[in-house]
Amino acid sequence: MNMFTIIGAAVIGAFSASSAVAAIVSVSGPASSGGTGPAIIGAPSDILEDLVTNTGMEGFDEAQNVLLTAPLSVDGGTIAAGTRVDSHMIFLNSLGSTRISHYDVDWTFSGRILGVMSDSGGTLEAASSSFLGAPGTNYTTPGAGTGAAAPFTARGLESNNGTGIGGEGYSVAGNVLTLGMVVTEPGDWVRVVTAPIPVPAALPLLAGALGGLGLLRGRKAKTAA
Numbered sequence: 001m002n003m004f005t006i007i008g009a010a011v012i013g014a015f016s017a018s019s020a021v022a023a024i025v026s027v028s029g030p031a032s033s034g035g036t037g038p039a040i041i042g043a044p045s046d047i048l049e050d051l052v053t054n055t056g057m058e059g060f061d062e063a064q065n066v067l068l069t070a071p072l073s074v075d076g077g078t079i080a081a082g083t084r085v086d087s088h089m090i091f092l093n094s095l096g097s098t099r100i101s102h103y104d105v106d107w108t109f110s111g112r113i114l115g116v117m118s119d120s121g122g123t124l125e126a127a128s129s130s131f132l133g134a135p136g137t138n139y140t141t142p143g144a145g146t147g148a149a150a151p152f153t154a155r156g157l158e159s160n161n162g163t164g165i166g167g168e169g170y171s172v173a174g175n176v177l178t179l180g181m182v183v184t185e186p187g188d189w190v191r192v193v194t195a196p197i198p199v200p201a202a203l204p205l206l207a208g209a210l211g212g213l214g215l216l217r218g219r220k221a222k223t224a225a
């Protein structure tokens with residue numbers, strides 16, 4: 001993959017971000033202990049334990065532009081009823097009890113982060129999947145399954161010791177979530193709720209991406225000459 005392909009992909013990403021109103025815009029960070037870098041994916045068919053697995057953090061967009069009809073509980077508080085929100089999920093789920101750590105990953109969203117759901121029992125996630133889940137993805141309910149298959153046992157983060165190397169936890173700065181996860185069994189699933197951005201606000205992003213492409217073309221032409 002050459003630089004043009006990478007920039008091209010970024011421009012297409014900017015287009016879809018503006019048409020979908022809000023999205024995970026980008027992700028950056030080191031590879032996991034399993035040797036896999038973080039990635040943005042399409043919504044998987046299933047988020048149950050060990051049906052869809054990975055070896056590095058993956059994130060996908062869930063329901064978009066949802067009007068909250070009741071206060072929404074997130075870590076440390078609530079988001080007021082009447083707020084419009086977008087939802088996203090980030091997960092690390094190794095197959096079986098393989099231990100994988102993935103530290104210090106920066107997830108950037110097109111809208112400001114309003115709240116995160118990371119409680120270790122997954123209760124906040126369970127309470128909101130019916131209206132924040134991705135259409136077509138199979139979410140389950142607490143109490144379904146037993147043992148390793150029990151979907152809401154230890155699905156969240158077990159600690160919040162920091163986000164750098166060696167830390168499981170997260171920090172929020174505007175549109176950016178910095179996240180560290182360590183999993184054995186079952187895995188970690190975290191839901192991120194952001195403010196939708198109006199379509200006009202997405203245009204400068206696109207203009208910036210196109211401008212960057214023009215600049216790169218100019219540079220490339222010079223080096224080639």
Ligand SMILES: [Ca+2]
Nearest residue numbers: 158182183188
């Ligand atoms: Ca964990």
Ligand SMILES: [Ca+2]
Nearest residue numbers: 093094186187
């Ligand atoms: Ca697992």
